[in-house]
Amino acid sequence: MCHQSVSLAARYLEEHGIATAVLGCARDIVEHCGVPRFVFSDFPLGNAAGRPFDEDSQRLTLDLALGLLESARTPRTTVQSPLAWSEDPGWKADFCDLSRIPRSEVAARRSDFEAQKERAREVSR
């Protein structure tokens, strides 16, 4: 949801004259929504601003975003970071890997999800 919320907010700010750049790791969600400027890092979720304890990586990622603010001429401009998370792309297979979730945990996850939805409904009323 993070990527969608941020994408919607970027669109809203742009509609009101504020230039934006989104940093994200979920390319499909951001581009499906449609944003003006997007820096995509092909990293695990939670690292949209660069790799941990790697200031060069963080500096490069922000600089890509600042460069987009200056150089993009049309909406839906995506720049992909040249950095990779690791030499082994195996991490990509693990997100929401159902085989990793014990059957006993399914009910707990569903219950937690329902609680989140109820709390969100209260806020929307």
Add this chain to the structure above:
Amino acid sequence: MNGRDSSVPIEDAPRSVSEPFSARVGPDAPEGAGLPVAYMQRTRAYYLALGYDNPYRWSHYRDVPFAALRKPLAESSVALVTTAAPYRPELGDQGPGAAYNGAAKFFEVYSAPAGPEAPPDVRISHVSYDRTHTTAKDPRTWFPLERLHEAQGARRIGRVAPRFHGLPTNRSQRTTLDQDCPALLRRVHEDEADAAILVAN
């Protein structure tokens, strides 16, 4: 801002370097190695497994707005927008490696000082970041305020806007659009920011 959790010994920090992807490419690359993760597809399968047979409809627009910078970046005020939550000890474990913590979730836009002298403690235990392959030990990977201040020091940007803003992550697109977006815009305007960097988790 030192950006490091005090409980993490420096020697445990990954010794990564910034270099382009150069290994396992070419004819021997694993299938799909260069493709982004299909998060929408995976999420749909996940919630089906939890027993929900009404797939979430992700937000989709054909038209995309575009606002050019109204002045040079080196003269612009840039705001930082995050989905991270302020650390609140009473809400349970929000530290590196913490399990998903729904109690730490927030439901209204918040703002806090973005000056370099008092680095905020904002965390991501309330969102579905990749807990298998990253540890959330270095907040600078989701909250680039320190880097933004560097950019100001280097005169790459005019200034960091006086406050950063927290954006809730709500499944309801209507709530995001009708409540959160106007609240965020109002605060960005109050701070006279010209541009915003929004970081997803």
